Amino acid sequence: DKDGIAEQRFIFAQDLNQPFGMLIQDGHFYIGNTNALLRFEYTVGDTILKGTGKIILALPDTKPNRHWTKNIIPNKDGSKLYVAVGSSSNVAENGVNNEVRRACILEINPDGTGEKIYASGLRNPVGMAWAPGTNILWTAVNERDEIGDDLVPDYFTSVERDGFYGWPFAYFGENPDPRMKDNQNMVMVKKTIKPDVPVGSHTASLGITFYEKKAFPAKYQNGAFVTQHGSWNRSQLSGYKVIFVPFSGGKPSGAPEDFLTGFVAEPGKNDVYGRPVGITVLDDGSMLITDDTSNTIWRVASKS
Missing domain, CATH: 2.40.10 (Thrombin, subunit H)
Known part of the structure; x- marks a missing residue:
């Protein structure tokens, strides 16, 4: 009755694997499991999803899978989807080969094909949204731990296509992570884009x-x-x-x-x-x- 209080409650979907992101588009309901993007048939008003859904994209869940959320957002005309994928680790302590397709935002077609890395070096991007009146994607990113109470600031930033935001080599611009001294890549440090808005460590x-x-x-x-x-x-x-x-x-x-x-x-x-x-x-x-x-x-x- 639009009084701001929920009238009914349903179990909409179950038997999922750490679900997080959700999206309704073109007769489908998408769910971001930690290991896959699922697509279900959906009609507005449905109170339960039928079937197990179709896996349209396998997503990395390499251990320890420290950042397990997989969020989803479409572009404005619905022709592309964007999937936020966090790193498996704090600062690639298990090796960068364990971080393939992680710490990034993926771009795909609505059927899961055509995957590209839209932006990388984002340790744990979660929320995503388009700034009003623009075609600019913004995201909130959880930065790294264990170098002090006041480092490193999490941030809210616009996201450039093919942009690199530092992880694991640098943080908040061209600031090298001291723990990467034996595996530091100064080329990537110099490529690091400084985020727009720090929001506290x-x-x-x-x-x-x-x-x-x-x-x-x-x-x-x-x-x-x-x-x-x-x-x-x-x-x-x-x-x-x-x-x-x-x-x-x-x-x-x-x-x-x-x-x-x-x-x-x-x-x-x-x-x-x-x-x-x-x-x-x-x-x-x-x-x-x-x-x-x-x-x-x-x-x-x-x-x-």
Whole structure:
């Protein structure tokens, strides 16, 4: 009845393998398992997916498969799909040969053919979205661990076709990773594109969406929201919130600012109420945010 509260609940799909990304397009429902992209027949209004789905693309799940999520997004005319694939490891400690087709965004046709690496050197890209009024893809990336509380910043960035963003050789521009000194590739360090917006170290920034509705105040229109799942290995917690990045003319126009907080109960005890993951905007301009610690879907709406 459109009151912002779910009326019914269904088991839509089951027997999956660490599913994450989902997409509805042209009579199909796509699911990104950790090891494959599945495509199901789908009719709007279905409350259950029938069958096991067709594997249209095998995806790498090489061990330890540290970054297992596989997100999916189409381009604006639906002629291409983009699949975000994180690295298997922290900083290629198991060898770069264990990272084939990983730490990248893949581009494919809707039937799974025509695979190309759209961009690489992205340690763990998760959320993806197109900036309003442009054909520029943006993503949120989880950067590397174990070189301090304040290194390396996660980031929110535009993504250039054939661009290289540093992993594992460099971070946030041409900054060589000191752990790669015996296997450093300075050619790749020099090729590294500096990301657009740092969003804090170890914040585990995941979901992104651009706000194109009118329900929120004008400052939010065409800007980006980023969910931060929160740190696990930092002496002081970071993340655990939703931030907003203002945009103007298709580009960031100001520093990130807090939008939704209150997920941390007691910072000194690492006690939290929730951890934001996914984010989307509904037709009425309200926003849904998933939280995989409290197992809650939060709705944020403007006061009428």
